Every structure is written in structure tokens, then in C-alpha cells.
């Protein structure tokens with residue numbers, strides 16, 4: 081699937097799973113969902129003739145940075161909370177970076193598309209900043225779920241060698257765009273819902 085599809089579906093899944101009722105909760109869901117939704121495809125960066133995978137990784141980094149920035153300038157506390165324990169933050173980022181580099185060296189739909197990678201990345205995320213873990217888990221799971229529909233198999237149970245897929249569709253244009261639009265619309269609706277709930281609660285309705 082296209083990177084943009086994984087990003088919108090990952091974010092939408094994270095928002096639906098966590099049902100945030102505050103701007104802070106929305107920001108946490110977006111960051112966890114975007115990162116979880118796209119990170120597995122860093123295993124195709126070296127063989128990415130259309131540049132889509134690289135675009136996806138850069139887009140995810142950009143959305144994460146922008147969300148953190150907006151949260152900070154609007155008075156949110158994510159960055160400050162993350163900095164409360166610098167040792168844990170640096171340890172989590174280090175483990176995350178090591179896993180990311182290992183992922184880049186692996187064949188496509190191997191290690192990064194496995195339950196093992198999901199578990200190891202989750203440990204890194206919990207150490208880095210625990211509130212990201214639920215949206216990250218759901219974002220990552222949405223990536224594996226979408227790719228399972230594909231006709232080219234993935235090693236879900238790595239290091240076991242079996243490749244699994246449901247043979248339902250190739251990463252074709254129509255299915256891709258339809259999923260991307262669904263993910264985008266659900267993301268926008270969930271963000272509006274979260275912000276309206278926050279205003280309602282804040283206004284005492």
C-alpha cells in the first residue's frame with residue numbers, strides 16, 4: 081500500500097482506539113498512530129524506485145514534529161512530560177533508533193512486518209514516553225493488517241520463515257485511494273469530535 085494510506089489509516093485507527101477528549105489526547109493519538117502506521121516500511125527505503133517509502137517516513141517525521149510544536153505553543157505538556165525523565169527518553173530513543181536501523185537492513189515485509197518487531201518497538205516506546213504506546217500499537221497493527229490483505233506475503237511470525245497473506249488485493253490504485261480517503265475522513269472526524277468534546281467539557285455542558 082502507499083505510504084499515505086498507511087499514515088491515514090494508522091492515525092484513524094489510533095484515534096478510534098483511544099477516543100481522545102482533549103487536544104493533548106488528540107496529539108498523542110496522532111503521533112503514535114502516524115509513527116506506528118508507517119514505520120514498518122522503512123525496510124524498502126533502499127529499493128524504493130518511486131520514492132514513496134521515503135516520502136512516507138519524511139511525512140511521518142514532519143507530522144510528528146508539527147504536532148509536538150503545535151501542542152507546545154498552544155500550552156500542551158507533551159514535550160515537558162517527555163523531558164521529565166531524560167534518562168528514560170534517551171534510552172527509549174536509542175532502542176528505537178537501533179530497531180529502525182536494523183529494519184532498514186532487512187528484506188521487505190520481513191522483520192519489520194512481524195509481531196516480534198511490534199513487541200520490540202513497543203518496549204522502546206514505553207521507555208521513551210508511555211502515553212504513546214496504545215496509539216502506536218494500534219497504528220502498527222493497522223499496517224500489518226492492511227499488508228496482510230495484499231498478494232505478496234509477509235513474515236508475521238519472524239524469525240519463522242513463513243510468509244503470510246490473504247491474497248485479496250495488490251497495492252493497486254483504487255483500493256489504495258479508497259482506504260486513504262476513508263482514513264483521512266475518519267481522522268478529521270475523530271479530531272473534530274475530540275476537540276468538540278473538550279470544549280463541551282470545558283464549558284460545563
Ligand SMILES: [Zn+2]
Pocket residue numbers: 120121193223227
Ligand atoms: Zn508494509
